[in-house]
Amino acid sequence: MGAADVADAFQMLSDFLRADEHYLASSEAYGDLGLKGLNNALDLFLEHPELGFVWMAYDERGVAGICVVCYAISTSMGAVVAKLDDVSVKEDRRGAGIGGEMLNRLKDQLRKEAVTRIDVAVHLDNPQAKRFYEKAGFVALHEERLSCLL
16 A cells, blocks of 8 residues: 555545444444544554455545455354455445445455455444445344444
8 A cells, every 4th residue: 555545545534434423323332542543553454464454446536435354264164254344435426336346346356365254344223334235245144243442
């Protein structure tokens, strides 16, 4: 990731983390550290690419969408899986297929890396996001995520 990419990622993610009502509804439980936390996260991705990466979609106007992917090991599958986090498409570009295309390309990339599953969390009060992911082949797990700050 070059300096321009890092700046794009920082801007897109900071906009998302400050404005997304569904993220903000849970941010306290996540231990959100604001811009300091975002800076630390981007530094960790640069220093430890084996932990995951930031994936960005571009169009003729620049960055259009972004997501964060972290790797994990699934004990049930005995394989590496991906946690899809902080997904956002710029508001003025939503509904144009950018999110779906970003997910399709991301799936292709993860398959090349032998990743066998993508997990994503959707806020309970965000049925639009749930429909988006289900349309892309995700299946509801009928579970609720919990968080414990240490």
